[in-house]
Amino acid sequence: MTSNAQDDPRQNRNLPNYPFDELISSGRLLYYPCSGKDTRFPLERFAESIDSFWFVDLRYEKDLRRPISEFDVPCHSGYEVEARTKMKVYPEIRDPFVALRCQLKHSQSGRRLEVLYLSTDAVGVFQCLEKFQKRISVFCHRRDGISEGGSNLWWLHPDPAPEGAPAFLERVLAQVEDRGTIVSDGSNALPEFGTSQNNGPTNFSGPKEIVFNRFRLRSEGPFDQQCTRTIGWVVASIAETKNRS
Numbered sequence: 001m002t003s004n005a006q007d008d009p010r011q012n013r014n015l016p017n018y019p020f021d022e023l024i025s026s027g028r029l030l031y032y033p034c035s036g037k038d039t040r041f042p043l044e045r046f047a048e049s050i051d052s053f054w055f056v057d058l059r060y061e062k063d064l065r066r067p068i069s070e071f072d073v074p075c076h077s078g079y080e081v082e083a084r085t086k087m088k089v090y091p092e093i094r095d096p097f098v099a100l101r102c103q104l105k106h107s108q109s110g111r112r113l114e115v116l117y118l119s120t121d122a123v124g125v126f127q128c129l130e131k132f133q134k135r136i137s138v139f140c141h142r143r144d145g146i147s148e149g150g151s152n153l154w155w156l157h158p159d160p161a162p163e164g165a166p167a168f169l170e171r172v173l174a175q176v177e178d179r180g181t182i183v184s185d186g187s188n189a190l191p192e193f194g195t196s197q198n199n200g201p202t203n204f205s206g207p208k209e210i211v212f213n214r215f216r217l218r219s220e221g222p223f224d225q226q227c228t229r230t231i232g233w234v235v236a237s238i239a240e241t242k243n244r245s
Helices: 040-046 121-133 167-174 238-244
Strands: 017-019 029-033 052-056 080-091 097-106 112-116 136-141 174-183 209-212 217-220 231-237
Touching: 017 121, 029 040, 040 052, 040 136, 052 121, 052 217, 080 112, 136 167, 167 174, 167 209, 231 238
Parallel strands: 017 080, 029 052, 029 136, 052 112, 136 174
Antiparallel strands: 080 097, 097 112, 174 231, 209 217, 217 231
16 A cells, blocks of 8 residues: 555654643633534534634544645634644643644634644543633534444433443533533433424424533523534523522
8 A cells, every 4th residue: 555645644743742721712612522523513503602612533633644734624604714733732641642723713803713623532631621620611512422433422421331431421511611501412411412303493392401410401402403403501500590590
């Protein structure tokens, strides 16, 4: 087999080094673990309310061997890629990994946002966010599973996965900011996150509210016209909800 210059590990030599905390901005963060190629929908849905989009997947490692100009960055209407920076990130509690940071700018309003593609273990990145106390404004997770090709990580379930992977629901809820959003299609999640969706957004018949320990989640209905099983949930701690009433 002949080598392919566009998939050359040497592309990642001599990259600038970044400590993990330098990736964290002060703006609102969308975190999507095990995101794969499902990056267009979050950008289209949240481009006007989120400042930093983090897509995390081990499978990005191969894509990031290529020249960064060839990495596909889906842009929401009016946004263009202003700059791309490939870097090696040192997260302290995990092995270093390669990341791509893209700066996007809206052609009319001048609004800027950033998109990060992190080619590493999503659990490790989540642990780093916990360590640096960076709250998540939108937690997005869908199109995943526990069979071959899936992550086998139960991000939105209180029990460990069948293969022994830890449960994350309590930790995710604690990391999402008050009045933040969870977006789920029911993948690797509590059954309540799933829906009996029929023919479109107006026919949503799933639960309107989930109460789990000290958190209350209120359904906002379908978030994606192309995948009506994808539901948005507003998260609030029960204590905060009582204080506002």
